[in-house]
Amino acid sequence: MDVAVVGATGYTGVELLRILVQHPQVNIKVVTSRAEAGVSVASVFPNLRQHITLNFSEPDIDVLAECELVFFATPNGTAMTMVPELLRKGVRVIDLSADFRIRDAQLWSRWYGMQHACEELLAEAVYGLPEVNRERIKNASLIANPGCYPTAVQLGFIPLLRNKLVDPQSLIADVKSGVSGAGRKAALGTLLCEVSESIKAYAIQGHRHHPEIVQGLNEHSDEQVNLTFMPHLAPMIRGIQASLYASLLSDATDIQKLYEDYYKNEIFVDVLEPGQSPETRAVRGSNMCHIAISRPADSNKIVILAAEDNLVKGAAGQAVQNMNIMFGYPEPSGLDIVSVLP
Amino acid sequence: MDVAVVGATGYTGVELLRILVQHPQVNIKVVTSRAEAGVSVASVFPNLRQHITLNFSEPDIDVLAECELVFFATPNGTAMTMVPELLRKGVRVIDLSADFRIRDAQLWSRWYGMQHACEELLAEAVYGLPEVNRERIKNASLIANPGCYPTAVQLGFIPLLRNKLVDPQSLIADVKSGVSGAGRKAALGTLLCEVSESIKAYAIQGHRHHPEIVQGLNEHSDEQVNLTFMPHLAPMIRGIQASLYASLLSDATDIQKLYEDYYKNEIFVDVLEPGQSPETRAVRGSNMCHIAISRPADSNKIVILAAEDNLVKGAAGQAVQNMNIMFGYPEPSGLDIVSVLP
């Protein structure tokens, strides 16, 4: 199958290429970048030497339309300008940016600071969290690939909410992300010398992923959730670790077993044994989300711990997982990657 | 003034030496280490070359008793075997280990896995958090220097509790520590290759600092607090970042102003401007604790953010601050260190 990747000079883009060049059913036909048009992909990303011979090209709707599937790994606000025409031409789209994740166009505008270019597609877009939406993904034309934080936080909280085990008003997500989540662009704030050997909370007055997470969690709760979401920048390249806190309504349930059952058919969600704690290095480079349940001593809260690679299950890997579902390939196709540890 | 440092081969010990060699009123007379006895301090810690000419020596009560003050930077369980005799000899003691931090000997034994060797001193020991106990510290013979996590968490939560602004049952402390908090000893778990480029929660079923924090917070609350404390290991050498969550009882108070007022006379607690977020690098090597107040969008919680250097305000710096108070030196003496940034 021929696919295109639009905007492939970012970290999400190169990660998508890393996975796709090894995918048995995929031929990467077009890789676009306005900035690097004419330059060989492998010269920008030397890990792809011997794996890809393409040059970056200018994005061109007609060329993209020759593919069966187009991935957008572009900054927010770009996909929405090109997707309508691609869909009209019968191309399916997986958008890794935030353009189609929020169904409420006004809410989207408030957080993303621009008018939406094709509000009419927001209802049609399928939120690409396979563990929730697998059936709808199969036939979707347009996938809104979830954000990195939202993937970990939703996978962690949903079993509690669906089973009405916690107070929906009590949710706290303290989440730590590697620096690659901030993208690959010249910026002062993500220089090694600015973020190495340090940790901090950021976007402390509100982060764009908050409404996305709340939208997702509300689908699993009768009562509207109240979520306190605090993202942190951790001094590492990859990985998201989420510590999720909630007030238990009752202590009757074996939550460990509940999670094991809830995810027993999910190949990319792995519930660890009691006492274990997910660490991001164990999922680095893989599409796995590791989850553990903790009841700390003398605490009245339940704590769900989740770890994923922000660029894989939090972005490119999940996109490929969605592609596999859309096109009827085995769901792990191209994603059977063992994490590099150490 | 002559001082001794017992057990100075750990990270707390070398940090104490770094500060003391620059302290205008202090002469380091004895530095002990059973393992390194006879070896020059500067050969183990090359940053101290030209600043200290002593060799490590075996600990000897009589030699220690020639000093006015003895610091213990030993593993838990050591200080309590030597402190009683030193006190009898009229020597004052600052213990950087956990031996005298918990007033309830049974509780201490449960968490530290041994019998306490001198329970009778637990009531006499003064918990060395100057912002809380300055007056008692002045005349103390025995200081229990607080743990690194407890310092940040207490400094963050106390103003809220004292002013009855939050539900004492709702406290959550999600705290991230650099690896130096685990100490300087041959161990698999803190090898660079095991903890670099990764983050995880640890001690997820209960951490020894939990009872210390709860004991401290209860002093500022009519109602017993319930604290969920989740420590995390961050891939960096130094620093503690605490994100502290609580349910506000009312929204009437200007919490920013309350914190600014509460700490306005504290030279080592600095309340940042609204919107700023404490980062550990800004306090690296210094005795400062930076605190900020956050009200994230669409959240029903207040979030207090605090950052300190775990080895300074969380250990050796606070010990010197206590010494300065005990001996009537200016409180910043030897501690007027500007953080190294970047």
Added chain:
Amino acid sequence: MDVAVVGATGYTGVELLRILVQHPQVNIKVVTSRAEAGVSVASVFPNLRQHITLNFSEPDIDVLAECELVFFATPNGTAMTMVPELLRKGVRVIDLSADFRIRDAQLWSRWYGMQHACEELLAEAVYGLPEVNRERIKNASLIANPGCYPTAVQLGFIPLLRNKLVDPQSLIADVKSGVSGAGRKAALGTLLCEVSESIKAYAIQGHRHHPEIVQGLNEHSDEQVNLTFMPHLAPMIRGIQASLYASLLSDATDIQKLYEDYYKNEIFVDVLEPGQSPETRAVRGSNMCHIAISRPADSNKIVILAAEDNLVKGAAGQAVQNMNIMFGYPEPSGLDIVSVLP
């Protein structure tokens, strides 16, 4: 094919498992560790969850002998005690330790501080650098898998020496290694807090890989080489970067072209374009060795730059490459891994 891995709790061992679980022709039948016998492999290495269900077992010659091939990922001095019997039983062996790398038993003893247990096998063992010894590897019973430093330094220098382009007395190898090269064992010297945010030369009076490199280079030089080899510990997990200096005998040759030709049939040696510099991240997790040629301005030396992953091309990957050659599998089988970047 059934294989065994002896001593798989180190970094070389887990890396070997990472590659072998994805190898289409291999079944891992036995994974041994005295220290972890009875423990599941995946609980020690959580990246292998879902990929391996074995437990570690005690090493047992009879059990190992049921495999066609046994890998030793043991500390130096272990393989030599078990290999003779395995060979007698018709099992082929790839030893990733140093036991069979030096053909001169006395020289080996001098550097490794013990008597060799089976000197008679030193002549029989084939040094497993495929780019040099591919034909001999095919039929070898016992492979001495090269060290990490020797792989990069030899691949870098050999084309110059074979073509008599440089003075064999002028060789300098300034090489930087990630910390995983020091192995996975409780040790003070490789704690994150001891080696992070710092760089230093080590083994400055002589490193064990020096005689191995010299032995290898001498095979390609009429005159005995003199090599100054200075290893450095770089603050990162993986990777070796070698800067190799030599005095050119003449300036007549196009060295760029010479290297491109020399390695044009080697799938795991990739000569970069002029002006590029190999960086270790571009080969992280892959079996590639990137090489570049530099003629710095106003210098009378040629500089060869090489980068590899010390655990892959410098250890486990090269072992699998040797296995593929020995058993007639396609040489890239199981090794077609794209580096994880960033």
Added chain:
Amino acid sequence: MDVAVVGATGYTGVELLRILVQHPQVNIKVVTSRAEAGVSVASVFPNLRQHITLNFSEPDIDVLAECELVFFATPNGTAMTMVPELLRKGVRVIDLSADFRIRDAQLWSRWYGMQHACEELLAEAVYGLPEVNRERIKNASLIANPGCYPTAVQLGFIPLLRNKLVDPQSLIADVKSGVSGAGRKAALGTLLCEVSESIKAYAIQGHRHHPEIVQGLNEHSDEQVNLTFMPHLAPMIRGIQASLYASLLSDATDIQKLYEDYYKNEIFVDVLEPGQSPETRAVRGSNMCHIAISRPADSNKIVILAAEDNLVKGAAGQAVQNMNIMFGYPEPSGLDIVSVLP
């Protein structure tokens, strides 16, 4: 004494401020930055909270001229446009940029890509390496503060050259720098995700510090030196480690003793004991340069190892050392800083 810092938003600038705010004889009167004019210094550099209350201001010659000394921590090409007028007004200048380091204006232009604005001052400027030029520094009006690489390489090689112990044609400097050497500016190439967990040589066809080093070394050699200089980017914030190779002309001299004697009166150059290896963390934040001598086994070369903090002895600390010499202050004034280790 009133001083000004021009261009203080870079890493050299903030480091200069860190040192100067603690200097007993200095009052920082003006801190300029065109980009941040009007902004408080402490809001850009939170480590300076409570230590400096100034705002950045636009550079203004008349305001600067009210100071006795002006430091330039500006990008190359800026100081040379302002220095002539300041000198005319009787202000003394220490330029931390490269504008006055190369005495040959044509050579300077070739490497720095611009015309020099005041060639006539190149002869007057004193190269501020105190260990070489202390007497001339005392009365200098204009100091060209050395580059970070040149400081380490010159301090390492000079004793060998002055004593004619090595072949001046055989010099190789393999030097590793932390990322802060690349400066504080929005750039793709120094993002954490681009340079962390990786090491590489860079500027492999020639680096601007090459002519500066050669100029300096030639002053200590009858014969013109030939230097191969290869800089590397190491994945850490601070520190320079230089491994310096040369061919010994004779083996008669006790080189260890020679270095100890050569530097015995230098407070900021510390010759380590035989067998020790300088590590950058031992000098982090301090003005020390650690040097060691190595004769690796079976090598025909001498190896000098040197470590410094690129921002201190390699920049801001050396600038303050120069200031102390110029103004008759004790040379360690403000520089008696113990490195932060770990």
